[in-house]
Structure formats: C-alpha cells, structure tokens
Amino acid sequence: MNTTEHPILIVEDDEDISELIRIQLSDSGYALEQCYDGNDAIKRIDSNTYSLILLDIMLPGTDGFEICKHIRQVDSQLPILMLTAKSEEIDKIMGLEFGADDYLTKPFSIRELTARVKALLRRVQAIQQSDQVQEELHFGELHINPEMRKVELEGELLQLTSKEFDLLLLFAQHPGRAYSRQELLDIIWGYQYDGYSHTVNSHINRLRNKIEKDAAEPTFIKTVWGVGYRFAEPNEVLS
Amino acid sequence: MNTTEHPILIVEDDEDISELIRIQLSDSGYALEQCYDGNDAIKRIDSNTYSLILLDIMLPGTDGFEICKHIRQVDSQLPILMLTAKSEEIDKIMGLEFGADDYLTKPFSIRELTARVKALLRRVQAIQQSDQVQEELHFGELHINPEMRKVELEGELLQLTSKEFDLLLLFAQHPGRAYSRQELLDIIWGYQYDGYSHTVNSHINRLRNKIEKDAAEPTFIKTVWGVGYRFAEPNEVLS
DNA sequence: TACAATTGTGATGGGTTCTTAATCAAAAAG
DNA sequence: CTTTTTGATTAAGAACCCATCACAATTGTA
Numbered sequence: 119m120n121t122t123e124h125p126i127l128i129v130e131d132d133e134d135i136s137e138l139i140r141i142q143l144s145d146s147g148y149a150l151e152q153c154y155d156g157n158d159a160i161k162r163i164d165s166n167t168y169s170l171i172l173l174d175i176m177l178p179g180t181d182g183f184e185i186c187k188h189i190r191q192v193d194s195q196l197p198i199l200m201l202t203a204k205s206e207e208i209d210k211i212m213g214l215e216f217g218a219d220d221y222l223t224k225p226f227s228i229r230e231l232t233a234r235v236k237a238l239l240r241r242v243q244a245i246q247q248s249d250q251v252q253e254e255l256h257f258g259e260l261h262i263n264p265e266m267r268k269v270e271l272e273g274e275l276l277q278l279t280s281k282e283f284d285l286l287l288l289f290a291q292h293p294g295r296a297y298s299r300q301e302l303l304d305i306i307w308g309y310q311y312d313g314y315s316h317t318v319n320s321h322i323n324r325l326r327n328k329i330e331k332d333a334a335e336p337t338f339i340k341t342v343w344g345v346g347y348r349f350a351e352p353n354e355v356l357s
Numbered sequence: 358m359n360t361t362e363h364p365i366l367i368v369e370d371d372e373d374i375s376e377l378i379r380i381q382l383s384d385s386g387y388a389l390e391q392c393y394d395g396n397d398a399i400k401r402i403d404s405n406t407y408s409l410i411l412l413d414i415m416l417p418g419t420d421g422f423e424i425c426k427h428i429r430q431v432d433s434q435l436p437i438l439m440l441t442a443k444s445e446e447i448d449k450i451m452g453l454e455f456g457a458d459d460y461l462t463k464p465f466s467i468r469e470l471t472a473r474v475k476a477l478l479r480r481v482q483a484i485q486q487s488d489q490v491q492e493e494l495h496f497g498e499l500h501i502n503p504e505m506r507k508v509e510l511e512g513e514l515l516q517l518t519s520k521e522f523d524l525l526l527l528f529a530q531h532p533g534r535a536y537s538r539q540e541l542l543d544i545i546w547g548y549q550y551d552g553y554s555h556t557v558n559s560h561i562n563r564l565r566n567k568i569e570k571d572a573a574e575p576t577f578i579k580t581v582w583g584v585g586y587r588f589a590e591p592n593e594v595l596s
Numbered sequence: 597t598a599c600a601a602t603t604g605t606g607a608t609g610g611g612t613t614c615t616t617a618a619t620c621a622a623a624a625a626g
Numbered sequence: 627c628t629t630t631t632t633g634a635t636t637a638a639g640a641a642c643c644c645a646t647c648a649c650a651a652t653t654g655t656a
Contacts, residue, residue, distance in 0.1 A: 229458060230458060230459075230480075233480070279601080279602055279603075280602085280603095281602080281603070282602095294504075294505045294507070295504050295505055296504070296505055296506045304479070312472065312475070313604070313605090314604080314605070314606095316604095316605085316606095316643095316644085317603080317604055317605075319643095319644065319645070319646085320603080320604070320605085320645095320646090320647095321603080321604095322644095322645090323644095323645060323646065323647090324602095324603095326645095333645085333646095334645085341643095341644070341645090342506060342519075343518065343519060343612070343613075343643075343644080344518060344519030344520070344612090344613075344642090344643070345506060345519050348505065348506075518612085518613060518614085519613085520613080520614075552614095552615070552616090553615075553616070553617095555615090555616075555617090555633095556614075556615055556616075558633065558634070558635090559614080559615070559616085559634095559635085559636095560614080560615095561633095561634090562633095562634060562635065562636090565634095572634085572635095573634090580633070580634095582623070582624085582632075582633080583623095583624085583631090583632070
C-alpha cells in the first residue's frame with residue numbers, strides 16, 4: 119500500500135535494470151514512471167511532482183550529478199537515491215556536494231533497493247510532518263536557528279562547529295529521547311561511517327563546554343548511563 | 358540491549374577459508390558457527406536462529422543458490438552475504454532471483470569482509486527498528502517510555518539503570534510470558550554472554566525494590582517457581 | 597603549500613553499575 | 627519432618643562507562 123500518491127521516477131538508461139526495478143517496486147505498491155536519458159529526466163522533474171527520484175549516474179544527455187544539482191536548486195526536500203557502478207563515485211555522492219540522500223552501488227539487491235526506498239520515503243515524510251517549517255527552537259535562553267545554523271545563548275552568538283551543531287539540532291528536535299552513541303554515529307556521521315563510538319564523547323564534551331554553564335552539571339544535554347545522551351525536556355529547562 | 362547477537366553462520370567447504378573467516382570475525386566480537394556442506398547448512402538454518410549467513414556458492418550437497426532460495430522462502434529478512442570465485446556468478450546473484458543481499462568475490466580482503474558484515478547487520482537492524490513503533494506502555498500507575506527510556510510510577514520518575522530498564526521493557530512488552538534466567542541472559546545480555554544465571558536474580562531484586570510497593574509481594578514482576586520470571590498480565594495490575 | 601580550524605583517537609582517573617559469592621528464607625521433594 | 631532445591635538479599639570487588647585532556651589526523655582555506 120502506497121501512502122505517497124506521487125510516483126517514483128526511475129532515471130536509468132539500461133532498460134533491463136529499469137524494468138527490474140519497476141516490477142519490484144510496483145509489487146510493493148508504489149506508483150512509477152520511467153525515463154531513459156538525462157534531458158528527459160530534467161523535463162519531467164520540472165513539470166511533474168515526484169515522491170522520490172531513483173537516479174543512475176551514467177546517462178546519455180545530462181548525467182546524474184548534474185540532474186542532482188538541478189533538483190536541489192528547485193526542491194531541497196525531494197529524496198534522491200543514486201545508483202552507481204563505481205565505488206569511487208560514492209565519495210562524490212556522499213560528499214553531498216550534489217545533494218543526494220542515499221546511494222546504492224551496482225550490482226545491488228532488490229531487497230536492499232526496496233528497503234532504501236521505503237526508508238527514504240518514510241524519513242522524508244517524517245521530516246515533512248514534524249519540521250514542516252524549520253522553525254527556530256527555544257529552550258529557555260538557548261535559541262537554535264536550524265536554517266541559519268546559528269545558536270544563541272543569552273543573546274550571545276555561539277561558535278559551534280558543524281558536528282556540534284548537527285548534534286545539538288538533532289537533540290533539540292527530539293527532546294527527551296535517548297540516543298545511543300551508535301545511533302548518533304549512524305544519524306550524524308552516516309551509517310557507513312566506521313569509527314569509535316567514543317568519538318561522540320569528545321563532541322558532546324566540546325558542545326557542553328559551549329552551551330552549558332557547568333559542564334559537570336549539564337542543563338541541556340544529559341547523560342543516560344549505559345546508553346548515551348538525551349536532550350532535556352522543556353519543563354526541565356524553562357525553570 | 359543487543360537483540361541481534363545470534364551467531365553468524367559460515368557455510369564454506371574450504372576449511373582454510375572458513376577458519377580464516379572465523380578467526381577474523383570472532384576478533385570483531387561476532388558469535389560464529391561453521392558448516393561445510395549444503396545439506397547441513399539447510400538443517401541448521403531451519404532449526405536455529407542466525408543473524409547473518411555467509412554463503413559459499415560451490416558446495417558439496419546443496420549449492421549456495423539453492424540454499425539462498427530456501428532461506429528466502431522461510432525468512433525474507435535474514436541477511437545473506439554470498440562468497441563467489443567466479444565473476445560470472447555475480448550476475449546470477451545480483452540478477453536477484455536468489456535474494457542475496459550482498460556478495461564478495463574470492464579472493465577478498467578480510468577487511469572488506471568485516472566491513473560488509475558490519476554494514477549488513479547494521480542496515481537490517483535499522484530497518485527492523487524503524488518497523489516497530491515504540492509506543493509508551495501503561496500498566497496501572499506504571500508508565501514506560503521506550504524511546505526516552507524513562508519509567509514513571511504514580512507520576513514519580515524512577516531512576517533505573519540500563520539493565521534494569523531493559524529487563525522491565527522486555528517484560529512489559531510481553532506481559533504474562535515467562536522467561537527463564539537463561540533466556541533473559543540471551544536476550545538482554547546477548548547470545549554470547551557467558552555468566553551465571555544467578556546474576557539475573559540480583560537485577561530483578563533491585564528492579565523490584567524500585568517498582569514494587571512491597572518487593573516480597575510483587576505486583577508487576579512475578580516469580581515463576583523453577584522457571585524464572587514473568588510480567589503480570591494487565592488484569593492483574595489494573596485492580 | 598602552509599596554516600588554522602575542526603575532527604578523531606588514545607590515555608587516564610573517578611564514579612557507577614554489574615557480577616559474584618555467601619547467607620538466609622521459602623518451596624518442593626522425599 | 628527433614629532434606630534438597632530454588633529464590634531473595636546483601637555486600638564487596640571487578641568491570642565497565644563516562645568525562646576530560648592532550649595530541650594526531652584530517653579538512654578547509656588562504
């Protein structure tokens with residue numbers, strides 16, 4: 119059953135692969151549209167509304183990277199799932215300079231594809247529901263502006279690094295919810311990131327030194343022993 | 358709590374390779390099981406629970422493709438990582454008719470193997486987690502919030518340690534079901550945990566002291582003599 | 597390239613939690 | 627009723643976890 123009424127657009131010049139994807143995804147109840155070259159893709163994207171774009175990189179006409187950039191100029195929300203044959207291209211995609219949301223390396227399994235599509239749609243839907251507008255967040259004297267990526271504490275502008283900001287924003291958008299270090303790594307660093315979970319400690323530590331009056335008695339970012347961290351709930355902060 | 362600490366099954370007839378994999382993956386902290394022919398593999402898969410199958414294609418008895426198909430008839434979630442010597446076989450695997458999740462061509466680097474295993478396990482876990490809704494649980498005056506990992510009794514916030522919380526959550530999610538101490542160790546502590554089942558007593562004891570009015574006459578966590586413990590069923594609690 | 601800023605890793609100390617063992621109490625078995 | 631088995635309780639040491647700092651590696655930028 120499909121909860122998003124707009125179709126998924128498959129941009130893939132190999133008709134066999136395109137067909138394979140179409141069959142599988144339509145089995146899962148998604149509406150689909152196919153196109154086979156980059157220029158056609160751009161035309162369609164400009165004149166129609168899609169719920170997700172499945173985008174091959176190697177394409178006749180405009181290539182996947184260009185299409186990706188084009189989409190982001192018009193629509194910052196539309197989820198893009200890139201398909202790529204070469205692992206070298208992954209860095210480019212994930213460097214995010216093109217603004218893709220996720221990627222799959224060919225050959226990929228159909229199960230994986232459907233899982234990613236499902237996950238992406240769900241994620242975007244969740245974002246659209248909860249943070250429809252990226253409103254400024256207020257917790258007592260702490261103000262967070264997601265759009266400008268700025269944080270003020272008692273009127274003072276804080277200099278947060280990008281990881282620090284990402285962490286703070288995630289926490290602040292889900293007050294009270296406990297996150298494990300691994301979850302934080304998956305969410306902020308990306309699930310393919312391979313590093314030590316205690317790296318999170320360092321970032322939390324640095325973040326606390328910037329936003330907490332007394333880092334030993336944190337007001338905003340609480341430690342959940344044996345689990346990870348959570349942001350204080352509004353009533354804990356407002357005082 | 359780690360719910361995916363079931364062992365990885367290595368299905369590989371070359372004992373040297375199998376051993377190499379076993380050593381490397383056990384270094385990374387995974388529980389492992391080995392088997393050396395296809396028929397044995399199917400028997401094991403049917404009667405045990407695994408977190409992942411490492412599957413060679415060329416096997417005595419039933420070959421890897423058949424095993425793959427067999428698994429997919431029984432379990433559509435269980436991740437399968439195929440090992441193959443010939444690049445021609447890749448098309449078959451990724452032609453997707455068999456439902457493998459990923460593959461490695463021999464010879465492969467051990468680093469790559471562990472990376473793929475880790476990635477697959479994480480991905481599947483993420484999908485399984487996002488599938489389940491984490492609703493707040495209510496039992497009379499006892500409220501359990503899985504997401505925030507918070508427990509309230511008559512409006513009072515309780516300070517539970519992480520093991521205590523995991524135990525309570527497991528019980529509360531399956532009211533009435535009796536768990537042996539060993540089951541609890543397997544589920545909460547993980548399949549590979551090697552400790553005394555006695556340890557569970559201590560935790561239940563401390564947990565009861567926190568959530569029960571009278572620990573000698575527990576309302577929520579009942580003792581099942583000669584077996585273990587169970588959570589009270591709703592009608593026992595609501596009073 | 598070199599420099600600065602940011603991020604990741606390693607090491608340490610202190611505190612919390614967990615595990616174990618010992619003992620006592622209660623239930624089942626003989 | 628006595629013995630045996632199983633569960634509850636307590637306390638202490640072990641193991642683990644977190645905060646912190648220093649430094650290394652990486653990244654961004656001039």
